Amino acid sequence: MIRRWHDALLIITIGTLICMNTAAFSYEANAILTFEFSLTLPDYPSRMAWSPDNRFLAATQFNKGQVLLIDVAHQRLSDQVIIGQMHDPIMAWSPNSRYIAVNGSTSFALVSVADWKEIARLKSPVDGCWFQHSRALAFTPDSQAVWISCIQRGPPVRHTAALKLRVPTLEIEDRLETAPPL
Amino acid sequence: MSDVSIYAAADRITSHNESLLLLSRVSSCSGDKHPNGINKCVQFLLGYDLSNKSPLFVPFGIKDETDPFRIPSSAQIAAIGNLAVGSWTPPTGQPPHGPRDIRLETYDTQSGKRLAAFGGPSDVGRLAISDYTLAANGEFVIATLSDLETKQGGVRVWDARSGRLLQSLQTPPASFLELSPDGTRLAVIVLKEIRIFRVGG
Secondary structure, eight states: OHHHHHHHSOOOOOGGGOEEEOOOOOOOTTOSEEEEEEEEOSSOEEEEEEOTTSSEEEEEETTOOEEEEEETTTTEEEEEEEOOOOSSOEEEEOTTSSEEEEEOSSEEEEEETTTTEEEEEEESOBTTEEEOSSBOEEEOTTSSEEEEEEEEOSSSSOEEEEEEEETTTOOEEEEEEEOOOO | OOOOEEEEEEEEEEEETTEEEEEEEEEEEEEEEOTTSOEEEEEEEEEEETTTTEESSOOEEEOOSSOTTOOEEEEEEOTTSSEEEEEEOOOTTOOTTSOOOOEEEEEETTTTEEEEEEOSHHHHTTOEEEEEEEOTTSSEEEEEEEETTTTEEEEEEEETTTOOEEEEEEESOEEEEEEOTTSSEEEEEETTEEEEEEEOO
16 A cells, blocks of 8 residues: 555655664663664654554654655655645554645644645634644544544533544544543 | 633544544643642543543543642553553743653553652653653553753653663653554654664563
């Protein structure tokens, strides 16, 4: 599934800007974490999202609409693409690899991975619920909907904690309400 | 305590097999105010399986024994649903640019009991926790650390139930981290670098 979108990408070579480091770091006996490699990017990365097959890592950069795609299997930066201009957005990849959801807190967008086109966008608040700048953002296992957390302001009774939005229209399909225990 | 407001927040959705688990932090706040204007709140942790919106456990409240105005600023639940971790930010009355007293606490979600506290200044010195995540099996907590003044940082791994430090790596200031969906790799942002680690143990 990954191959399909990867082949369709507009590839921009920026290899000279990237520094890969596989120098040995200190290892510990029975270590849980073992250093594998590092990439130095042209600008400060801010947020990351793994592809569902664990092969690619998407990274946003501060104050840019750019997303850098790291081919983890080959330890290199493969592509960079432009998605909707948002400040420091949080991303989530759909399990079928067709979409990336982008949460910029003031707005939320669905991006098609095949051509990196934005196909739907919602501005916060939605139905009185304000998106949070958090990682509480995930597609359902069938990729047919995406959950995003939000905060509902107003009189305290029950509050919407998350919205389930239909893919790709982003219509509200369901909501999760919370209230403190009595 | 008469409630004057409720604030609900969620920090991360955890996926596990066909389930999505969400840990909601719901604060119930009274009119009691700290001199700096912060309301006195009680925070509850509520866990849900988003596939059917069913609760995962009986909600329980968590509080700081020494500062009633201090509440967790974020929380996550392990993929298997039986363990949660919360981060506690600097207590009230602390100067905004003073020492960064951030710590992590883990809870058994079935009993509501606190299991361990770690990652505070006594553990990490001048460094402060930037980000953290729970291993899918809930066995350990991984955190990134930073101190921008000294340009020091690191990555720490703690046993989630005992709080025992399992691994400590020195790095420049480290910010966000993400575990791969299969839990075998960890990506860490270290200034302009992305460092990839294999996760074993």
